Amino acid sequence: MMCQIASKYLNSPAIQEDIDFAQESLQIKIRPDIVDVWKLSNGLFNDDGIYFFDTEIIKERNETNEVFEYTSDLMMIGNDSGGYGFFMKKNDFNDTTVYTIDVGAIGSIEPTVVAKNLEIWINNNFSE
Helix, strand or coil, X not given: CCCCCCCCEECCCCCHHHHHHHHHHHCCCCCHHHHHHHHHCCCEECCCCCEECCCCCHHHHHHHCCHHHHCCCEEEEEECXXXXXXXXXXXXXXXXXXXXXXXXXXXXXXXXXEECCHHHHHHCCCCC
16 A cells, blocks of 8 residues: 655564564554555654654553553554654554554543544654
8 A cells, every 4th residue: 555655764674474473462453554564664763753663562562551451442553752652543444543642641531633644644754
């Protein structure tokens, strides 16, 4: 689906073993749009400190912030290096919206829409 990534800092693409590891460790099916990003770059970041998690860190960040304990429908896909996480619906693959929440308030406040589409958000260097 994604043919380019405008992010300044790209990593090597994830191999299928990396993607399988992430899915098995999270015990969920990873959204296809996230897998598409990983196949181009296993994690992304920019000069503003925005980090789109790679296959190795996504489980740890979701566990550390107790995302699945506080919200049943979201998964953290990145952060801003300043206390806010970026989230997407973990089971509704048709909803491409990216949300943000203060990681200290997960489950207690409504998420704010950052972008209506993951691909556009990434290709616009994490802005809409």
